Amino acid sequence: MVHTSLDRIIALQKKPANIRNLCILAHVDHGKTTLADCLVASNGIISTRQAGKLRYLDSREDEQIRGITMKSSAISLHYQEGDREYLLNLIDSPGHVDFSSEVSTAVRLCDGAIVVVDAVEGVCPQTQVVLRQAWLENIRPVLVINKIDRLIMELKLTPQEAYAHLQKIMEQVNAVTGTLFTSRVMEGQAEKTKEEKRNESPNGDQVYDWSAGLEEVDDSHLYFSPDQGNVVFASAIDGWGLSIQHFAQIYSEKMGINPQVLLKTLWGDFYLNTKVKKIMKGAQAKGKKPLFVQLVLDNIWSLYEAVVTRRDKEKVEKVLASLGIKVMARDFRHSDPKVLLSAICSQWLPVSQAVLCILLYCVILFSLFVRLYYYYFGLFFDAAIAMVCNKLPSPLDITAERVENLMSVGVRRFDTLPARTQELKNAFLQCSSDGDAPVIVFVSKMFVVDAKALPQNKQRPLTQAEIAQRSELARQRHAERMAAGQMGTVNQQNQSLNAPSDVQSGGLCKGKLDELDTQVVKEDKTGEQNETFIAFARVYSGVVRKGQRIFILGPKYDPAQGLTMLPEQCSASDSLPAVPHLSCCSIENVYLLMGRELEELEEVPSGNVLGLKGLEDFILKSATVSSTPACPPFTPLNFEASPIVRVAVEPKHPGEMPKLVHGMRLLNQADPCAEVLIQETGEHVLVTAGEVHLQRCLDDLKDRFAKIEISASKPIIPFRETVVRPPKVDMVNEELGKQEKVAVIHQVKEEGSRVRSSETLHVDSSGLVTITTPSKHATVSVRAIPLPQEVTCLLEDNSELIRTVEQVNMSLREGRNLDISVRTLEAIADLKTKLESMLQGRKWRNAVHQIWAFGPRRCGPNILLNKLVDYQRPSLWQCLCREDKSGGDRAQIPSIREFDNSIVSGFQLATLSGPMCEEPLMGVCFSIERWDIQPPNLAQQDNMERNAKFQEALEERRALESTDALEVSPSESSQAKCREETSAADCYGPVSGQLIAAVKEACRHAFQAQPQRLMAAMYTCEIMATAEVLGRVYAVLGKREGRVVHEEMKEGTEIFIIKAVLPVAESFGFADEIRKRTSGLASPQMVFSHWQVVSSDPYWVPTTEEEYLHFGEKADSTNQALKYMNAVRRRKGLYVEEKIVEHAEKQRTLSKNK
Ligand SMILES: Nc1nc2c(ncn2[C@@H]2O[C@H](COP(=O)(O)OP(=O)(O)OP(=O)(O)O)[C@@H](O)[C@H]2O)c(=O)[nH]1
């Protein structure tokens, strides 16, 4: 436990083969930070006594108070194994679901991960998420099953039961890995089949391959198994951990068994046949203790029992007996436990053997325990770090597949990148730090440090010379004071005489001291700068130096474009033409990340994690940094949680608005997940992943970024608006007869159309809305149809793909040819086929080919259909068959095609905010069934003709007037009318604009002509609770409209896992309430899951006798949808049809004395 020197770390940074970049991942509270503490303590940064209590990497105050990690932070550690030295760049990540974006930023910079699983709780939702994240980033995980002590102390399991329990946990973890692996193999196989199909000759014999491809691929190395050396059993709080390897070594020496055999049999269905002294298979069948229980767990259990549970000597004797060790009676009775200890150890385990053995079997008295505790620590590091160093890859082991994945952004595939860019793949693979190696760095997030914490602003420790100088000055001053005192008392009259010399000498001292003081003040002042942004990054190639000039590549940067615009062999220090999404800047400082501290470095070579200063003006959240413009931007990070909770924030004092705006800008930059936007209403909105995240963002804003008092609105809950098929039952759950149903619908529609029908708008009984533009140049008929739910889900899940389709179509329209990967094309084709299979039936015949657009924002879950018989437009799926460029395009009158965009824009606007409460639409299909449009040139021609006629008529009239002033031309009235119309048409502006408004209105009315519903955002929430608080958990869930979907008991424990869905609208304060009601025994993890239709109709009013009886006259007390809708309308300042007092009656007081 030596304090590692900076020089040693700097030396190790230059040896990529000895570097391990790894992160600790787990579900919340499974012990990541405690584990990190143990590892940090091994380097002497904190004392071993504090490890587990300090939670060193939780450096924020709120992290310490709440006891959860909120930001991922890195630390560099040194580890020596034999004569090999390693540098571990360790990143601790948060486990709370609200901060899962921080996990993404950590995983991207690492090559390996320690996945921690709580031995009691087992695999939890976030465990699955982090395993998936590690898988997607192609990094190798190792497993630590932590909190084994809980199995002993809390669950009171026997070693045998604990073994079965641990096996189950291992199975659960492997099941998750297995699913990930299978899906990847299946994908690969599907791709291969498609490839073969493409290549196969048309008349060749077809051979069908029924294998899924799983048989051929060896996946054994992927799974966690103690005999593979990738599992450690630990109790981070008690500071111990063990791997099979240790025990194999110990027992092979003790029992004379080949360590390789022990390694293979220590975990599994093997037992020790003491008679024949052989390890045999089939422990379970023969009812024998498995080897692991016998040799490992039993010992740990007895250790705990002797030390923690009983603390008695009798037990110690039993342990001794079971081990067959005899200790001299004198030793046993000795008051000093060390004597007994050494007596046992000298017999049972030689001193040279690993410390673990001593710990496990020696006689322990409580006083000894503290000492043993430290031994355990030593062992723990061996177990965990050795596993990390042996099992996790170094930066040199980065795979070509991972590099290609990192380099291929969006629809671009690796082989379409420019040749110079493709060459950079080698730089990644070589991870070279040579002078000519290109610098490639990825910044995964920006984090903030207090400027005072920067090494250059810190008060540096005084040198020996300075200390000597200061003490000399202090001594002089003291002596002078003493002298002055003496003089004062002895000879006060002479004071004036002595004064000059005093002043002289004192002045000199004072001057010097002042100088020193001002130096300190100066340091303080510089420290009082604002917060400083540091980029959290990793070098993939080359060496990053202080002061170096580099290119910053934004996520949308295109190296092909950059290379053509920039001169060859240019560098970031040249003066260059502006290239989109590319900027140059200088690195101000380079830091080594040491948890709470930063260490200033001159340079950082390839393969290391580092901090960079000076990039805050160029990077918002993440970016790629390189010395060459040929470098492509890295693929964006995979974020698992989407921001959903929004609040509007405003300063308490309106004058501080600029500070708030500035603060929000900083917050946006400092948080990978938070979004900051200004709504059309002028509100400043903060969007966060959940309640805890929201609280942290608000605290940051208040205390760090804006430094003002702010007030936040209640969370703004998002809703969606949709239409549904007409209901089959009425509100009191009575079946609506067919006749009645039709009658009800007609009644509603007629009511609607009575109000809405006007000169330009007509709604027919089938819900078809026809609208005419004010200038009367165009008439459009639209109908709204509810989309099947699975289609809505499909569109929602594939919004990125739909956006790609739009991009490709756009580029085709512009005549450019975008290179899309085969995979993307197949995904598009797949989407099309799925849509075809889902949109079945007469109503949807040919609908997929008729899709005109998706909306809102061109990629949302609503469809615009082209049901016009006389209008052929290029298909949305044209990217799939680019060879036969749609003939329809040419066949169509180009002038009408010009209105295509107006219709799409109208549809986009209508779907962006619906008529119920101006929230976006979801799952609605608008089909344009008729249109009657006058092409603009015809309209123009028409206008010109009319104008010409009008001019003629005017001239005629003038001529007539001159001859006979009183005679009125018969054509005059018609001319006047014509002039009126012309000017009327003109005053409405261009037809395309009117058409946008008309289509938008038509869509809104068509929407209103159907039964409308709100859709609420839903959370899935997993709650772990013990049996005694189960009832209270259900009560809270019931009160908040939650629905339990699944409940199961964790095997071998008393914990229930409840899975429920809960509207986001009801979720605020839910976690707190559950925690309070169950005294902290249950805590929910909530993740956004889906949108669900709120079944009640917000516009419903009782009509029948039963309904009046059932719901009362207004029926507003039970109408949840109405409540939600009105709340949104009120927030947006829209009209709310609601009376506070309907029948005013004088209220009587109940008290008797009036
Ligand atoms: N009994 C027991 N408790 C442990 C062990 N390791 C950690 N804990 C406790 O578990 C709680 C959570 O520990 P942390 O290390 O903060 O957990 P974490 O995974 O970092 O939590 P987040 O960062 O919030 O996701 C703390 O109260 C620890 O004291 C262990 O081995 N045994």
Ligand SMILES: [Mg+2]
């Ligand atoms: Mg933590």
